[in-house]
Amino acid sequence: MLPTPDTSHVAFERVYEPAEDSYLLLDTLSSESETAFLRSRFGGNRADATTTPTAAGTVPAPFVVEIGPGSGVVIGFVNAHASHIFGSSEVLTAAIDVNRYACAATRETVRKAAADVASSSPSTSPTATTSSSKSGTFLGAMQGDLTAPLRDGSVDVLIFNPPYVPTEELPRQPTATDMVTSGAAPTFQDDSYLLSLSYAGGADGMEITDLLIGRLGEVLAPRRGCAYVLLCAQNKPEAVKQRVRGFGPEWRAETVGSSGKQAGWEKLQIVRIWREEEQESS
Amino acid sequence: MKVLSLNFLTCAVKACKSTSGAYPLHPKDAELVEDDLEVNSDLLLNIMPRIDWPALSTTATELGFPSLPAQPPTKEELEADEKMLRDLHHLLMETQMMEGKLVCGNCGHEYAVREGIANFLLPAHLV
Numbered sequence: 001m002l003p004t005p006d007t008s009h010v011a012f013e014r015v016y017e018p019a020e021d022s023y024l025l026l027d028t029l030s031s032e033s034e035t036a037f038l039r040s041r042f043g044g045n046r047a048d049a050t051t052t053p054t055a056a057g058t059v060p061a062p063f064v065v066e067i068g069p070g071s072g073v074v075i076g077f078v079n080a081h082a083s084h085i086f087g088s089s090e091v092l093t094a095a096i097d098v099n100r101y102a103c104a105a106t107r108e109t110v111r112k113a114a115a116d117v118a119s120s121s122p123s124t125s126p127t128a129t130t131s132s133s134k135s136g137t138f139l140g141a142m143q144g145d146l147t148a149p150l151r152d153g154s155v156d157v158l159i160f161n162p163p164y165v166p167t168e169e170l171p172r173q174p175t176a177t178d179m180v181t182s183g184a185a186p187t188f189q190d191d192s193y194l195l196s197l198s199y200a201g202g203a204d205g206m207e208i209t210d211l212l213i214g215r216l217g218e219v220l221a222p223r224r225g226c227a228y229v230l231l232c233a234q235n236k237p238e239a240v241k242q243r244v245r246g247f248g249p250e251w252r253a254e255t256v257g258s259s260g261k262q263a264g265w266e267k268l269q270i271v272r273i274w275r276e277e278e279q280e281s282s
Numbered sequence: 283m284k285v286l287s288l289n290f291l292t293c294a295v296k297a298c299k300s301t302s303g304a305y306p307l308h309p310k311d312a313e314l315v316e317d318d319l320e321v322n323s324d325l326l327l328n329i330m331p332r333i334d335w336p337a338l339s340t341t342a343t344e345l346g347f348p349s350l351p352a353q354p355p356t357k358e359e360l361e362a363d364e365k366m367l368r369d370l371h372h373l374l375m376e377t378q379m380m381e382g383k384l385v386c387g388n389c390g391h392e393y394a395v396r397e398g399i400a401n402f403l404l405p406a407h408l409v
Contacts, residue, residue, distance in 0.1 A: 060331035063290060090328040094287060096402075103399045137325065137375065139290070140283030144402030148294035149393075151305060176403045 002030055002084060005076035005113035010105040014191040016070035016198035020259060021161050021230050021268055025074045028257030028270045029159075029228065030085055037256075037272070039087040041224055042156065061090040062156035062224075064136070067146055067212065069095040070198055072106030074159060075138075080113035082136035091136035096144045098174050099194050101186075103141035110138045145173065146212050147219040155219050158227040162209040163201045166234050170202035205235050213240065216273060217247060226274035228256075233267040241271060250275045283398055285314075286374040288341050289334055293386035294393075294402040303388030306337040309344055310392065312382035321371045327357055329374065338373075347373055 004026060007018055028034055043059030066075035075095045082091040095106045114135040142149055147158075171193065186194070201208055209229065216227055231237045237255065244253035257270035293304035335354040342350050348369070360367055383392040384400060391408065394401050 059328065061325065061328040063332065088328075090322075090325045092286070092329065092332070094290070098403065100399060100401070104397070107398070137284075139287035140378075140398065140400075142283065142287075142291070142400045142402055144294060144400075145404070148296075148404075149291050149400075149402035151290055151292045152299065154290045173409075174403055175409060176401060176405045178403065 002026075002077070002081045003113075003116065005073050005080060005109050006116070007071040007073050007076075007105070007109055009108055009112075010071045011101060012071075014186055014194045015099065015102045015105050016195065018071055018073040021164075022070075022073050024257055024259050024268050024270060025159065025161055025228065025230060026077050029074075029078060030081065031257065034256060034272070035085050035087070038085055038157070041226065041274075042086055042088075042091075061088075061092055062086065063154060063221075064091060064093045064157040064159070065147075065150065065155050066093075066095045066159040067097075068102075068161060068163070068198070069097055069106045069141070070099075070102050070161070072102075072109030072141070074161065075106060076109040076113040078159070079110050079136040079138050080117045081134070083134040086136075089134050089136055092139055093136045094139040095141040096147070096149065097141065098143065098145060098197055100143050101194065102198075103143050106141045107138075110141075114138070146208070147215050150219050152218045153221055153225075156221050156225055158216070158220065158225070160209070160212055160227065161230045162205075162212065163197065163199050164205040164209065164230065164232050164235055165199045165201055166205040167200040167202055169200075170207050171196045171200050173197075201235075205232060206240070209235065209240070213244065213273075216244075220275075223275070223277060226272060229271050229273065231269055231271055237269055237271060244271075244273050248275075250277070252276055283379055283395065283400060284375065285341060285345065285377045285379060286329070286333075288379075288384070289332075289338055291384070291400075291402075293388060293391065294404055295386070295389055295391060295408055298386055298388045298391075301388040304386050306334075306341050307384040307393070308387060309341070309379060310383040310385050312345060312395075313380050314345065315378050315380050316372070317376045317378065319371070319376050321368060322375075323361070323367055326367060326370055326374070327360060330354060330357070330360065342373055345377075345379075 042062040079093040241253035256272040259268040298304035339350045
């Protein structure tokens with residue numbers, strides 16, 4: 001078992017606390033089947049290549065982005081354990097969240113998790129700062145609306161634990177002038193609003209996820225891009241997968257992880273979305 | 283946020299995305315800090331194919347770094363040129379933008395960067 005990142009520094013009154021959904025993402029992304037998929041897709045079968053540097057330089061480093069990281073537990077895990085998940089630490093990571101507090105929390109979680117991996121690895125020089133031979137390279141946490149600030153075709157792996165709880169109304173989506181911290185502590189109302197953005201999904205809990213899925217074709221890297229999206233039973237996962245498959249013959253959507261054993265009203269699953277390269281040449 | 287992140291970012295205004303002016307965003311009044319990290323040449327070599335070189339050249343010049351060569355170095359050139367490797371490592375890995383603005387060359391919108399976090403949320407009239 002890979003260690004879960006420490007999030008003890010995070011103010012959970014205004015940033016989503018890691019829960020069953022977060023842990024399902026960790027388990028799925030580090031599972032044998034998904035690491036095999038990611039290693040084959042991003043050429044990370046270089047686990048033995050660390051001793052043969054000539055093998056480097058053949059496969060471009062993947063760019064992994066989590067949308068809505070909250071505490072940063074998932075992207076912190078993926079970044080810290082990049083060697084295990086991708087078979088190589090040559091991985092770039094970043095995160096985008098509407099909540100500025102979540103951005104700051106994520107940055108710290110990522111830093112701590114990478115430092116923990118570095119200090120537990122005897123081969124790493126004690127003078128090394130935040131970098132380690134096993135972790136990826138975190139570019140930063142940005143405040144933004146889903147994938148809006150990302151360049152088209154730039155993302156190789158997109159991870160999304162959405163606001164998936166069905167609610168009567170979607171909270172008002174924040175704009176640039178929201179949450180401009182003036183130094184004053186957030187009120188209870190501010191905190192409730194921030195948390196509502198992390199879970200409230202509107203009709204079927206799908207209003208935000210539908211927007212994200214509609215943007216995948218643009219934001220994912222044309223050939224090797226893929227996405228992991230968490231859904232609950234009320235999100236109608238089969239319909240979501242059908243929608244993705246309707247994007248074109250090369251699109252795939254499959255459930256690759258689920259929390260079915262503890263089936264409650266909120267049964268969770270992870271859907272992997274990707275494009276399969278056409279086999280026949282035209 | 284690392285300078286390298288600017289290579290992946292664009293204006294958040296939908297109408298700007300398809301325009302050439304929206305990428306790369308232009309740093310303004312940028313305050314930079316430098317981390318001290320070990321050079322990882324394998325990482326740099328594997329990042330090179332991911333980099334939009336003209337955009338990186340623009341960013342480097344605008345941040346006051348020495349201008350980059352017109353063409354991206356090949357793997358062989360980079361492996362043979364330790365100074366270039368170190369310079370790229372310094373620009374891409376060690377340099378962080380902490381304060382300032384990122385400006386869209388198409389619509390002119392300025393995204394604030396505070397304490398290393400850029401805010402790409404749009405004002406209500408642009409959403």
